[in-house]
Amino acid sequence: xxxxKIKQLIEKIEGEAELDFTFNDGLIxxxxxxxxxxxxxxEILRGKDARDALVITPRVCGICNHAHLLAxxxxxxxxxxxxxxNIVLSSKAKDIRAFTLACELIQNHIKWFYMTxxxxxxxxxxxxxxxxxxxxxxxxxxxxxxxxxxxxxQWPHSSYAVPGGxxxxxxxxxxxxxxxxxDESIRFFEQVITGLSLDDYLGIDSVSSLGKIxxxxxxxxxxxxxxxMSEIGQSYDRFIVFGECGLSKAxxxxxxxxxxxxxxxxKEALQExxxxxxxxxxxxxxxxxxxxRGMVAKTPIxxxxxxxxxxxxxxxxxxxxxxxxxxxxxxxxxxxxxxLDAPSCTLERGTELSDFEGTGVVEAARGSLxxxxxxxxxxxxxxxxxxxxxxxxxxxxxxxxxxAIKAMVGSKTMEEATFIFRxxxxxxxxxxx
Amino acid sequence: xxxxxxxxxLWLQAITCNGNTHSFLNHPDLFSILSHFEIVHHPxxxxxxxxxxxINGEVPCDVLILEGSFIDEGFLKAGVEVSSLIHxxxxxxxxxxSAGTCATFGGIFKQKDPENISGFCFDLEEKTSRYDTYxxxxxxxxxxxxxxxxxxxxxxxxxxxxxxxxxxxxxxxxLYGYTVHTGCTRNxxxxxKIDTKNYGLKEGCLFYEQGCQGPYTRGSCNKILWNDISSxxxxxxxxxGCTEPTFxxxxxxxxxxxxxxxxxxxxxxxxxxxxxxxxxxxxxxxxRFTTRLLEYDE
Numbered sequence: 001x002x003x004x005k006i007k008q009l010i011e012k013i014e015g016e017a018e019l020d021f022t023f024n025d026g027l028i029x030x031x032x033x034x035x036x037x038x039x040x041x042x043e044i045l046r047g048k049d050a051r052d053a054l055v056i057t058p059r060v061c062g063i064c065n066h067a068h069l070l071a072x073x074x075x076x077x078x079x080x081x082x083x084x085x086n087i088v089l090s091s092k093a094k095d096i097r098a099f100t101l102a103c104e105l106i107q108n109h110i111k112w113f114y115m116t117x118x119x120x121x122x123x124x125x126x127x128x129x130x131x132x133x134x135x136x137x138x139x140x141x142x143x144x145x146x147x148x149x150x151x152x153x154q155w156p157h158s159s160y161a162v163p164g165g166x167x168x169x170x171x172x173x174x175x176x177x178x179x180x181x182x183d184e185s186i187r188f189f190e191q192v193i194t195g196l197s198l199d200d201y202l203g204i205d206s207v208s209s210l211g212k213i214x215x216x217x218x219x220x221x222x223x224x225x226x227x228x229m230s231e232i233g234q235s236y237d238r239f240i241v242f243g244e245c246g247l248s249k250a251x252x253x254x255x256x257x258x259x260x261x262x263x264x265x266x267k268e269a270l271q272e273x274x275x276x277x278x279x280x281x282x283x284x285x286x287x288x289x290x291x292x293r294g295m296v297a298k299t300p301i302x303x304x305x306x307x308x309x310x311x312x313x314x315x316x317x318x319x320x321x322x323x324x325x326x327x328x329x330x331x332x333x334x335x336x337x338x339x340l341d342a343p344s345c346t347l348e349r350g351t352e353l354s355d356f357e358g359t360g361v362v363e364a365a366r367g368s369l370x371x372x373x374x375x376x377x378x379x380x381x382x383x384x385x386x387x388x389x390x391x392x393x394x395x396x397x398x399x400x401x402x403x404a405i406k407a408m409v410g411s412k413t414m415e416e417a418t419f420i421f422r423x424x425x426x427x428x429x430x431x432x433x
Numbered sequence: 434x435x436x437x438x439x440x441x442x443l444w445l446q447a448i449t450c451n452g453n454t455h456s457f458l459n460h461p462d463l464f465s466i467l468s469h470f471e472i473v474h475h476p477x478x479x480x481x482x483x484x485x486x487x488i489n490g491e492v493p494c495d496v497l498i499l500e501g502s503f504i505d506e507g508f509l510k511a512g513v514e515v516s517s518l519i520h521x522x523x524x525x526x527x528x529x530x531s532a533g534t535c536a537t538f539g540g541i542f543k544q545k546d547p548e549n550i551s552g553f554c555f556d557l558e559e560k561t562s563r564y565d566t567y568x569x570x571x572x573x574x575x576x577x578x579x580x581x582x583x584x585x586x587x588x589x590x591x592x593x594x595x596x597x598x599x600x601x602x603x604x605x606x607x608l609y610g611y612t613v614h615t616g617c618t619r620n621x622x623x624x625x626k627i628d629t630k631n632y633g634l635k636e637g638c639l640f641y642e643q644g645c646q647g648p649y650t651r652g653s654c655n656k657i658l659w660n661d662i663s664s665x666x667x668x669x670x671x672x673x674g675c676t677e678p679t680f681x682x683x684x685x686x687x688x689x690x691x692x693x694x695x696x697x698x699x700x701x702x703x704x705x706x707x708x709x710x711x712x713x714x715x716x717x718x719x720x721r722f723t724t725r726l727l728e729y730d731e
């Protein structure tokens with residue numbers, strides 16, 4: 001038995017991380033994940049006006065800033081409700097928020113697909129295609145964030161969601177422009193990513209019809225299939241979702257058994273050797289993100305892949321790319337049904353509360369994002385942020401290794417392990433805040 | 434045929450959220466702009482060197498883009514202080530671009546540890562000890578995040594060997610000579626001192642009650658628009674002054690007032706001039722500005 005430790009710097013993951021691998025007899029038996037710098041957003045928020053969180057928290061993360069905004073506003077609204085202030089968002093405000101969040105998720109997934117997975121997989125399987133994947137990524141990402149900006153003013157770092165609704169007051173012209181940008185994104189998905197119409201793609205509900213997928217996604221599935229990626233990267237087969245939105249419902253899935261969850265049982269704990277905090281639900285670790293959403297919502301194709309390949313690398317990657325199709329379809333529907341005559345913001349000016357505590361939950365690109373704000377005399381006395389990557393990338397607890405670590409354990413090479421690591425769509429800045 | 438090598442471009446991150454990186458990735462002409470340079474390293478684009486090479490100090494660097502706030506000690510990458518990396522490449526570079534408010538003035542992350550965290554050459558508006566060493570090659574692009582077209586302006590000016598006119602904080606005047614107020618679709622309401630009645634309305638100005646800092650914040654946001662289509666104020670959100678050394682101030686959704694008049698005046702406007710105009714316009718009641726925009730009919 002020979003134990004060897006090797007350190008590896010992982011870059012281009014919204015910052016960097018250092019992985020310390022322990023090999024035993026040629027197989028990885030443990031990994032320590034270390035992230036860099038603690039920026040202290042929660043501390044920065046203390047003593048600030050409650051609504052300043054709508055400006056400060058998006059700056060946790062350049063790629064999922066919008067999810068932070070929506071979690072922050074949700075936390076304030078939850079606090080108002082618990083303090084007795086009746087807030088009912090108009091359908092318009094709800095739908096616009098859902099639309100802009102969907103746009104951000106599409107942007108994220110597509111950057112991950114083209115700028116992380118493709119170059120890393122090609123390097124891993126030693127293929128060099130000379131394709132400018134980043135150009136494809138940024139074309140689609142900038143198209144869909146432009147649709148977002150029609151309502152939110154800008155991306156990144158908008159603060160257009162305020163207690164009671166949204167600040168924008170769109171016209172039919174605005175909605176038409178957004179529709180065109182969504183249509184353009186769908187065209188790209190059809191012609192470049194899958195070689196199928198969106199409807200035909202969404203009709204795929206079992207592993208046996210995956211062969212219909214062409215385009216870049218087809219290539220990716222082929223490369224992953226021919227390198228046995230359906231057999232690696234399995235974790236605990238335990239998933240959790242806290243945010244309710246058009247695509248997701250809250251719940252947890254263990255193997256295939258789906259049941260209810262309550263955000264009050266989420267616990268955060270400090271971990272040695274890293275500035276990232278670990279998160280658990282009733283003392284157990286869970287995976288969050290698109291695969292978790294697919295498992296809890298019982299998305300047919302995700303269930304079919306899971307039935308055959310469990311929570312392997314292939315299933316995890318597929319679930320995230322698949323979500324792009326669901327989100328494109330969903331965002332199109334949202335715009336079609338937008339009730340422009342409804343008020344944008346239902347909370348009257350000057351009715352802000354100054355003492356409350358509330359929790360906001362949003363399904364961000366990488367999974368459930370939770371903000372809790374405590375406000376006294378109008379000022380924040382405490383602010384807690386739990387990011388999705390804290391779930392997936394923790395070291396674990398006394399009983400078990402962390403989710404991503406478990407997925408890497410058993411790998412023969414660092415190349416394989418780091419590729420598995422990247423399929424979790426790692427975000428360094430969110431993990432350490 | 435003699436081929437001049439392209440200038441090398443290194444994008445280096447300190448204490449950041451990556452917002453400037455993602456803002457720049459949204460540039461519609463991203464790859465034609467970058468084609469003037471060799472990208473030696475970038476936080477997300479494929480580059481000719483690895484982060485380890487960067488950390489080893491071996492990478493060429495003609496243009497250094499800095500993103501994120503600066504701290505002398507305590508932020509390490511692979512065991513090396515990021516501050517020492519920044520000094521290494523800032524010394525090598527012919528041009529330094531501080532991308533975003535954090536790298537320029539300290540920004541949000543400064544508030545975690547105001548004594549030790551700052552911008553690279555400025556700490557809020559004050560010059561840091563590093564200023565004299567690097568000032569001759571410094572261009573500031575504050576903004577949280579910076580607009581992608583501010584970066585492309587600087588890069589293309591450098592690629593064309595043109596001189597960039599800057600102000601005392603090293604901001605290009607062609608970008609920061611404007612205020613965010615310039616081009617705001619709510620300007621008529623500002624002129625006639627009509628406050629917006631609530632969030633979520635096209636009508637009314639956000640300067641009087643909602644905390645909008647557009648009239649005294651520098652930046653061409655409303656001239657060139659964000660994502661080529663909109664802006665905060667066009668979407669009904671106040672400008673939070675994110676390009677300013679003071680960003681972020683407290684109570685961002687609330688206008689500080691003295692006797693009902695905004696405490697901070699539009700850029701360069703004397704208080705007396707402002708009050709005189711206000712007195713005049715407030716003596717009129719103009720129906721169009723108190724009616725919903727799409728419902729007004731003569």
